[in-house]
Amino acid sequence: MINPSAIIGEYVSIGENVVIEENVKIGDHVTIGHHVIIKKDTNIGNYAQIGELTVLGKSASSNKKMNRKPEKDLEPLIIGDHVIVGCNSVIYRGVKLETGIFIGDLASIREKVTVGEDSIIGRNAMVETNTKIGKRVTIQTGSYITADMVIEDEVFIGPCCSTSNDKYMGEGNFKHQGPIIRRGAKIGNNATLLPAVTIGENAIVGAGSVITKDVPANNTIVGNPGRIIK
Amino acid sequence: MINPSAIIGEYVSIGENVVIEENVKIGDHVTIGHHVIIKKDTNIGNYAQIGELTVLGKSASSNKKMNRKPEKDLEPLIIGDHVIVGCNSVIYRGVKLETGIFIGDLASIREKVTVGEDSIIGRNAMVETNTKIGKRVTIQTGSYITADMVIEDEVFIGPCCSTSNDKYMGEGNFKHQGPIIRRGAKIGNNATLLPAVTIGENAIVGAGSVITKDVPANNTIVGNPGRIIK
Amino acid sequence: MINPSAIIGEYVSIGENVVIEENVKIGDHVTIGHHVIIKKDTNIGNYAQIGELTVLGKSASSNKKMNRKPEKDLEPLIIGDHVIVGCNSVIYRGVKLETGIFIGDLASIREKVTVGEDSIIGRNAMVETNTKIGKRVTIQTGSYITADMVIEDEVFIGPCCSTSNDKYMGEGNFKHQGPIIRRGAKIGNNATLLPAVTIGENAIVGAGSVITKDVPANNTIVGNPGRIIK
Structure with missing residues (x-):
């Protein structure tokens, strides 16, 4: 029709x-x-x-348990x-x-x-909603991009990565903020990024890592919790 | 039609x-x-x-490799x-x-x-099948809720969490039992819960954690394997 | 029609x-x-x-950023x-x-x-493309099987597992090679396998593990990074 x-x-x-x-x-x-x-x-x-x-x-749309109501x-x-x-x-x-x-x-x-x-x-x-994804970005199969996130140009996100934007998981007054991934950074498969962490320019996050703090530009971080290795 | x-x-x-x-x-x-x-x-x-x-x-429906046949x-x-x-x-x-x-x-x-x-x-x-989910529960995007699991009221499960119910992965005599998540517990994004673990009331599981044992009520657990931090 | x-x-x-x-x-x-x-x-x-x-x-199909063009x-x-x-x-x-x-x-x-x-x-x-999966293999809900991977007969892959095939994440000259999982191996839920690792026959990978190196046959490996425990 x-x-x-x-x-x-x-x-x-x-x-x-x-x-x-x-x-x-x-x-x-x-x-x-x-x-x-x-x-x-x-x-x-x-x-x-x-x-x-x-x-x-x-x-x-939304139900009554959801805090964020759809905008008109x-x-x-x-x-x-x-x-x-x-x-x-x-x-x-x-x-x-x-x-x-x-x-x-x-x-x-x-x-x-x-x-x-x-x-x-x-x-x-x-x-998710309210996220800005740059140019020539790759987000591979099965990755989850949370709300209120910034992904700059030429970022690479491997398969099955996970991000979040709410430090208190539905309670408290944390302003929702997803990770900020700067230009050219690379995130390995099944990595976990916590709310509001910044991954610096050209930084590398190893597969399966859990990133709880900011990662400076050009650094490589691996492990749970993530530790900088170079 | x-x-x-x-x-x-x-x-x-x-x-x-x-x-x-x-x-x-x-x-x-x-x-x-x-x-x-x-x-x-x-x-x-x-x-x-x-x-x-x-x-x-x-x-x-099922094929011949599946142990659990659909009920009539x-x-x-x-x-x-x-x-x-x-x-x-x-x-x-x-x-x-x-x-x-x-x-x-x-x-x-x-x-x-x-x-x-x-x-x-x-x-x-x-x-999955045979699971009971309570009232006012939030299960976020991409999470996997295995069979034979119990999720009580007001539980929060962040995005991309994973659960399992079979200790021997298809072999042996383990009775299938998924995790039991008590009232008000919160599970961070991309956390992994092993078969039959109990997450106590209002306990908090950190993002990316791997939970191999029971977590007492009101405790917070992080890491791989998960360790109680308070 | x-x-x-x-x-x-x-x-x-x-x-x-x-x-x-x-x-x-x-x-x-x-x-x-x-x-x-x-x-x-x-x-x-x-x-x-x-x-x-x-x-x-x-x-x-593909867009211009993708290296691998679809075959005719x-x-x-x-x-x-x-x-x-x-x-x-x-x-x-x-x-x-x-x-x-x-x-x-x-x-x-x-x-x-x-x-x-x-x-x-x-x-x-x-x-993904160019992968060979054997007989009587179980790949559970939500698992991600990358390109250029080999999964032999009777392998068990739990839910939400993640694999990758490109060590340099879109840059460099690494020949794409996914994990090789030998006959009868078992992979726990939400495990992460890095490019080109071999999981030996009847080896067991624990839930939530991150596997960065080959695992010999009949061994069990857990943790991030994975360590052999028996």
Whole structure:
């Protein structure tokens, strides 16, 4: 079902059973897989490819136990030119994806997230709200990017990394702040980053490490708790 | 395709291409997203919201290597009033979700699981069979809740936590028993809990810790292996 | 929509809104769930069961930041007799699944992967490209199997394990090589395996361990970094 208000460019391929809601705009040379759902107001650039069974432009919701209520009046989802989105993924309204980004299958990105050009968000990676991801960043399969986090350009995050943003785990007055990962830093697979730690420029975090304190630029840190080795 | 045996309340919104199998019952003021599949006998309460591309009421299956064969004659899936379920999720027959629960996108809950009122099961969280989850519990994104586990009221489980229930990993005679997490305990992100450990009331497990023994109430434990620090 | 070129056996059950592209071959007594998408050339054996909302035979793609470009001329996806695939899963073209395999919901397997008979790939498990998985292997829920990895027969991998294949995380000349897990080895939940480590026959890796070096056959290793305890 394609809402008649949709504006669809030239040379667009649309699969079977695709749902396009009102005020969607789709550029030229776009491919939309079977059973894709494009929620209202979503804007898709030229040459984008959207995988099967994916939801674009979902609105956030919450129950009464959640402190952070979804904002109203979020911007539409904006997907840049040449972006590739995998199958069975869920991308929220209020996300902005720059040119050339790759998003894997079974991934999800919450509202108020921006991702810079040519970055990679791996399969099954989860990105929470209010996080800024730079250009040419790699986030590998299954990594978890918490809310209120900053990831600068050219950062590499291996598979299955985990981050958090709430020192008191749901209690107390800690202002939520995720890790800050400076330009060019590399995080090994299954590393754990605690709230508000800063990983300096070009620093390296070993696989399986647990990072409880800031890591200075150009240092390498490994272990639980993490200790600097050079 | 809506089976004619379905009983559907008033003010129900049903998306495109929804499949509703036989003997489904849906309350009033319910919203069902596009491409949702509701398997036979499922019972959905008033004001529930079901996200796109989700499967409700799946029956379990197994191959010949699996020791635990699916039970026959499971109860239908029961979804309480005001429950919110995300997109691309899979909830099995034999699950009971109380009022006000929130279940994120890309999550899955196996058969014979009960979840108490107002609890949160985060995006991409996986819950195995035969586990009891209390009221006002938070299970954050990507956490893994093994089978045969007990999670009491007001427990907080951070993102990407992992649990297990089989000491001998597929061999030997260990009775499968997951961790037991007592009321109000908090588990930091990417923590690992071994089979049958008990985390006491209001205990705190640090991020990235590996918990091999019971943790007394009100204690804090960190490290690999976990050591009590206060 | 079923492409007229499809060859479909006897006693096949096909759900609602299933898309079957050109040159697909389906054996006898197969069950295909609602909203399944079967991409071109896929070959499904007798008595297979495919869960709802699953994609079979996806072609790989990449963006310009990725070093590994998808190969052309991959073989079709081949699914053996009695294979069970869960819901909301994504299996690529170029995969070969032998008889009796079980694949859970929300799982994904990339191209150029073979899986031996009766093995289990758990819910939400992710398998990267160019990896060989033996017979009667168990890979539990949420585990991450990197590219260029070898898993021999009867290996057991607990939930949420993580592996990697690139020592220099995107830089340098390290030839990508994932872990090699020898016959009968067992890996505890949330363990981390570094690139190119070998886990010997019947070795045991403790839950939450970080394995940085080879583990000899029949040894047990725990901790971060892993130390042999017997």
